[in-house]
Amino acid sequence: ELKVEQNPLFLSMQEGKNYTIYCNYSTTSDRLYWYRQDPGKSLESLFVLLSNGAVKQEGRLMASLDTKARLSTLHITAAVHDLSATYFCAVDRGETSGSRLTFGEGTQLTVNP
Amino acid sequence: EPEVTQTPSHQVTQMGQEVILRCVPISNHLYFYWYRQILGQKVEFLVSFYNNEISEKSEIFDDQFSVERPDGSNFTLKIRSTKLEDSAMYFCASSEVGQYQETQYFGPGTRLLVL
Numbered sequence: 001e002l003k004v005e006q007n008p009l010f011l012s013m014q015e016g017k018n019y020t021i022y023c024n025y026s027t028t029s030d031r032l033y034w035y036r037q038d039p040g041k042s043l044e045s046l047f048v049l050l051s052n053g054a055v056k057q058e059g060r061l062m063a064s065l066d067t068k069a070r071l072s073t074l075h076i077t078a079a080v081h082d083l084s085a086t087y088f089c090a091v092d093r094g095e096t097s098g099s100r101l102t103f104g105e106g107t108q109l110t111v112n113p
Numbered sequence: 114e115p116e117v118t119q120t121p122s123h124q125v126t127q128m129g130q131e132v133i134l135r136c137v138p139i140s141n142h143l144y145f146y147w148y149r150q151i152l153g154q155k156v157e158f159l160v161s162f163y164n165n166e167i168s169e170k171s172e173i174f175d176d177q178f179s180v181e182r183p184d185g186s187n188f189t190l191k192i193r194s195t196k197l198e199d200s201a202m203y204f205c206a207s208s209e210v211g212q213y214q215e216t217q218y219f220g221p222g223t224r225l226l227v228l
Contacts, residue, residue: 033216042204043156043219088156092215098144098208100158100169101217 023089117220136205
């Protein structure tokens, strides 16, 4: 059974600080996704990481993938209140098109002024 | 920008009743999915659909659930006899075929409450 674990599950941080969310997974797949979810809303795609060593950045968020360690990180730089949301990583088996996504439990991020 | 749409946004039903949740995937996408999220929990896969048939389903997707593509645009999830534990947010998603970067795009969700 494919498992995806995130930590921390809850993160409260001050504006301007940096922090990293970790996502470990148990499959050999090298397709990893990060999504953002605001309360009561849908999932917004942030990043797709497709190969070992992949790094993508958008604004204050940077995601990376180490397929050997089966680890992805989402790094937050100089956090602002607008980044408050729940962040999910998800993995598919990468074998075929249309594979199911297996999600982590999510990291609920609160950025305080 | 194209997006996945879902109706209704909220549905309240009595236990044992049938519900149909509707989705309109992004028009050039050919893979369709249903996921659910029980309040405060992670997102769980239910079923994927391609070329007018189920391509994969989870253990949650039992005989009470069915999916259908009744026409060229809609994709539906039917729950035949709802249980209290079916209360959740149900998300439809779609993705392209033939692209290695197969991001699944999610709709806004239908919040189902079974009383």
